[in-house]
Amino acid sequence: MSRPSFDVIAIGNAIVDVMAPAADEAIERLGMARGGMTLIDTDRARLLYDAMGPAREISGGSAANTLAGLAALGAQCAFIGQVADDQLGEVFAHDIRAAGIAFATPARAGDPPTARCLIFVTPDGQRTMNTYLGASQFLPAAALDRAMIADAAVLYLEGYLWDPEEPRAAMRQAIATAREAGRKVAFTLSDSFVIARHGDDFRALIAAGAIDILFANEQELAALTGREDFHAGIAALKDRVPVLVVTRSEKGAVAVAGGRQVEVAAEPVAQVVDTTGAGDLFAAGFLFGHVRGRDPAECLKLGAICAAEVIAHYGARPEADLRALIAGRP
Amino acid sequence: MSRPSFDVIAIGNAIVDVMAPAADEAIERLGMARGGMTLIDTDRARLLYDAMGPAREISGGSAANTLAGLAALGAQCAFIGQVADDQLGEVFAHDIRAAGIAFATPARAGDPPTARCLIFVTPDGQRTMNTYLGASQFLPAAALDRAMIADAAVLYLEGYLWDPEEPRAAMRQAIATAREAGRKVAFTLSDSFVIARHGDDFRALIAAGAIDILFANEQELAALTGREDFHAGIAALKDRVPVLVVTRSEKGAVAVAGGRQVEVAAEPVAQVVDTTGAGDLFAAGFLFGHVRGRDPAECLKLGAICAAEVIAHYGARPEADLRALIAGRP
Numbered sequence: 001m002s003r004p005s006f007d008v009i010a011i012g013n014a015i016v017d018v019m020a021p022a023a024d025e026a027i028e029r030l031g032m033a034r035g036g037m038t039l040i041d042t043d044r045a046r047l048l049y050d051a052m053g054p055a056r057e058i059s060g061g062s063a064a065n066t067l068a069g070l071a072a073l074g075a076q077c078a079f080i081g082q083v084a085d086d087q088l089g090e091v092f093a094h095d096i097r098a099a100g101i102a103f104a105t106p107a108r109a110g111d112p113p114t115a116r117c118l119i120f121v122t123p124d125g126q127r128t129m130n131t132y133l134g135a136s137q138f139l140p141a142a143a144l145d146r147a148m149i150a151d152a153a154v155l156y157l158e159g160y161l162w163d164p165e166e167p168r169a170a171m172r173q174a175i176a177t178a179r180e181a182g183r184k185v186a187f188t189l190s191d192s193f194v195i196a197r198h199g200d201d202f203r204a205l206i207a208a209g210a211i212d213i214l215f216a217n218e219q220e221l222a223a224l225t226g227r228e229d230f231h232a233g234i235a236a237l238k239d240r241v242p243v244l245v246v247t248r249s250e251k252g253a254v255a256v257a258g259g260r261q262v263e264v265a266a267e268p269v270a271q272v273v274d275t276t277g278a279g280d281l282f283a284a285g286f287l288f289g290h291v292r293g294r295d296p297a298e299c300l301k302l303g304a305i306c307a308a309e310v311i312a313h314y315g316a317r318p319e320a321d322l323r324a325l326i327a328g329r330p
Numbered sequence: 331m332s333r334p335s336f337d338v339i340a341i342g343n344a345i346v347d348v349m350a351p352a353a354d355e356a357i358e359r360l361g362m363a364r365g366g367m368t369l370i371d372t373d374r375a376r377l378l379y380d381a382m383g384p385a386r387e388i389s390g391g392s393a394a395n396t397l398a399g400l401a402a403l404g405a406q407c408a409f410i411g412q413v414a415d416d417q418l419g420e421v422f423a424h425d426i427r428a429a430g431i432a433f434a435t436p437a438r439a440g441d442p443p444t445a446r447c448l449i450f451v452t453p454d455g456q457r458t459m460n461t462y463l464g465a466s467q468f469l470p471a472a473a474l475d476r477a478m479i480a481d482a483a484v485l486y487l488e489g490y491l492w493d494p495e496e497p498r499a500a501m502r503q504a505i506a507t508a509r510e511a512g513r514k515v516a517f518t519l520s521d522s523f524v525i526a527r528h529g530d531d532f533r534a535l536i537a538a539g540a541i542d543i544l545f546a547n548e549q550e551l552a553a554l555t556g557r558e559d560f561h562a563g564i565a566a567l568k569d570r571v572p573v574l575v576v577t578r579s580e581k582g583a584v585a586v587a588g589g590r591q592v593e594v595a596a597e598p599v600a601q602v603v604d605t606t607g608a609g610d611l612f613a614a615g616f617l618f619g620h621v622r623g624r625d626p627a628e629c630l631k632l633g634a635i636c637a638a639e640v641i642a643h644y645g646a647r648p649e650a651d652l653r654a655l656i657a658g659r660p
Contacts, residue, residue: 018421020428054398054425054647057387068384087417087443091348095384098350113417317384 004183006102007075007291009152011144011171012063013136013161014081014105015115016088017276019127019314020055022120027128032120037129037191039163040118045132048118057088058315059095060117061136062190063158065277065316069284069306071100072322075291078102078148080174082167084135088114099317105143108135125272125311137164141173149174150181153291154213156283159190162198175210186213188283195223206240213243213290215283221246234261243296245303247282249275253303255286255296264300267308277316282307285326302326334513336432337405337621339482341474341501342393343466343491344411344435345445346418347606349457349644350385352450357458362450367459367521369493370448375462378448387418388645389425390447391466392520393488395607395646399614399636401430402652405621408432408478410504412497414465418444429647435473438465455602455641467494471503479504480511483621484543486613489520492528505540516543518613525553536570543573543620545613551576564591573626575633577612579605583633585616585626594630597638607646611636615656632656 027034030051040048059068067077079096083089085107092114096103115136120128139161149155155178161167178185187205189195195202202224205211214237216224221233230248238244238256247253252265285306289299309320357364360381370378397407409426413419415437422444426433445466450458469491479485485508491497508515517535519525525532532554535541544567546554551563560578568574568586577583582595615636619629639650 049424052424052428054389054428055421056645057421059384091385091387094379094382098382098384315386 004151004153005076006078006148006152008067008070008154008156008287009078009080009149010063010067010156010158011080011139011161011167011174012158013061013115013131013133014064014083014092015061015117015131015136016092017058017060017117017119017316018049018052018055019058019119019121019274019276020053022053022122024122026051027120027122032128032130033193034128035126036193037131037160038193040130040132042132045116045118045130048130052118052120056314057091058317059092060276060316062160062188062280063156064096065280066156066284066287067101068096068099068317069281069322070288072318073284073288073326074323075288078152080105080139080144082135082139082143083107084112084114085109086113088116089135104145105139108138119276121274121276121314125275127274127276133164137167139167139170141166141170144170144174144177146177149177150183152183154184154186154287156186156287158188159194159198159202162194162201179210184212185210186215186287187211188215188279189220189224192219192223195220199224211241213245214241215245215247215279217247217249217279245286245300247279253282253300255300257296260296262297262300264297264304267304269308269312272311274314275311277310278307280316281310281318301329305329334481334483335406336408336478336482338397338400338484338486338617339408339410339479340393340397340486340488341410341469341491341497341504342488343391343445343461343463344394344413344422345391345447345461345466346422347388347390347447347449347646348379348382348385349388349449349451349604349606350383352383352452354452356381357450357452362458362460363523364458365456366523367461367490368523370460370462372462375446375448375460378460382448382450386644387421388647389422390606390646392490392518392610393486394426395610396486396614396617397431398426398429398647399611399652400618402648403614403618403656404653405618408482410435410469410474412465412469412473413437414442414444415439416443418446419465434475435469438468449606451604451606451644455605457604457606463494467497469497469500471496471500474500474504474507476507479507480513482513484514484516484617486516486617488518489524489528489532492524492531509540514542515540516545516617517541518545518609519550519554522549522553525550529554541571543575544571545575545577545609547577547579547609573620575616575630577609583612583630585630587626590626592627592630594627594634597634599638599642602641604644605641607640608637610646611640611648631659635659
């Protein structure tokens with residue numbers, strides 16, 4: 001097994017975030033699942049966009065955000081995801097390449113347009129996401145560059161992309177390719193509603209030993225294990241994946257690797273502006289430590305630092321110099 | 331003359347800003363006019379976008395930014411400008427309507443696409459703008475709603491839009507309509523390079539008494555009057571327009587009205603993040619005071635408060651509650 005060219009290759013939704021501040025009452029009035037991610041169709045997208053205040057557009061997508069963090073930390077990364085041949089597709093492709101990430105998935109002609117996520121950010125900084133999947137759901141298995149997947153130390157997959165059929169099939173193929181090449185597979189559960197829809201698939205992947213590093217938050221841990229109690233959830237899952245990482249927002253995060261459990265406190269943040277991307281950037285820091293051979297406690301610390309950076313401003317991709325932030329730490 | 335329904339109606343470029351931080355050396359390497367606005371064609375737009383880091387998209391356009399400020403202050407506003415029937419056009423239209431501004435100019439089918447401005451923000455907060463005019467340059471005089479122009483207390487025009495031929499003709503018609511209706515005409519000179527191209531037109535408009543309120547910065551004052559010295563520039567222009575407003579960045583601003591000259595200091599700003607929109611928001615504050623019958627010194631103060639808000643964050647439209655910021659002031 002040769003030394004891989006890439007640290008991390010990810011498959012994920014290719015999404016442009018459309019973000020605006022919103023009043024708490026608007027979340028209820030518009031019938032949104034506060035703090036969660038809901039898939040929406042064209043009509044609902046139009047209705048919600050019309051109800052949204054003046055917005056800004058910033059490239060997003062969970063796994064793509066994680067790669068942006070990894071690249072900012074100095075890792076070599078590649079992304080696979082489907083945009084349409086339109087202006088938002090150009091924006092997404094530009095931003096990910098400008099971050100130094102290899103991105104070669106050809107844009108898809110015709111309808112539907114590039115995916116977008118309408119994000120309503122309430123005064124407490126919490127984000128409520130409404131995703132119009134558009135072209136992103138049509139990522140074909142044929143778009144996978146198998147040689148590139150085999151040439152990355154870690155294949156990183158986002159659970160969000162398990163919803164649509166074509167990308168799900170592509171991700172299954174990618175897992176097989178990575179495992180054949182002796183690479184690691186990392187998976188983020190993304191959202192408890194996604195687990196409600198696909199929990200059986202995720203549990204089967206874990207049982208088959210297909211996942212080496214699993215990322216979850218507290219709600220996702222509960223949804224996957226059926227245990228409301230955090231410690232019971234950890235106990236149910238910790239021996240079933242080589243590395244388990246569970247984030248707990250302001251309560252920090254926990255990792256269990258090789259039977260040993262370590263914790264980290266959340267980094268202090270002067271003001272939480274927008275929590276969009278907190279989990280994505282936590283994964284970035286953790287994976288960066290992992291591919292650089294750091295121990296799990298150090299990986300957690302790097303995750304906490306990166307998550308703290310991204311929630312201090314609007315948008316789910318890092319703005320500060322992450323390399324400088326982690327210099328000399330932990 | 332009936333009481334108008336709108337405080338301000340503006341005609342301007344309908345532009346989406348594409349903004350990214352940039353190193354000082356990149357400005358030189360890419361041959362950009364630091365701190366200025368340069369019109370670019372498709373090839374140059376592609377080259378500069380490729381050279382740009384990860385960006386964010388926020389609706390812009392000088393006069394549209396001014397209206398966003400006015401609307402945030404509580405004024406009734408309308409906008410006339412040309413977008414294309416594409417995704418960035420939808421973004422622009424959404425954002426201006428979501429700000430509470432009437433906008434009824436139909437989107438233009440086919441090429442060129444909606445205008446965008448590639449803005450490189452250096453570490454000192456200064457912005458260097460590269461504008462691809464796209465659909466914006468095809469605003470036809472037929473798009474003017476003459477009844478609406480006659481129904482606004484002030485018609486506000488941006489000098490930037492004097493470059494392309496069709497909007498220039500439309501703006502000349504709009505001035506005539508406003509004057510026939512007994513309304514005021516406000517004009518911002520926008521940029522010293524624009525004055526280099528169209529200074530004769532601007533001087534003729536002033537000589538004809540077509541402009542009631544003129545906005546300029548120091549460089550524009552010098553370009554229009556041919557006087558390098560600030561005080562000589564003021565002296566040359568002050569008796570030729572009823573209200574002259576000259577902004578001087580960190581040195582504050584000056585207004586001359588009815589022969590009386592007043593000044594204001596710049597508002598303190600903790601950190602200048604991005605100066606994009608500083609002049610636009612100064613104009614918003616000043617015009618708000620003007621349409622509310624405040625005296626020129628108070629108008630200047632309102633301008634300084636609004637400008638200080640917009641330079642403290644990325645993007646050229648206000649994010650804070652401007653009404654709260656000016657409450658009880660000056």
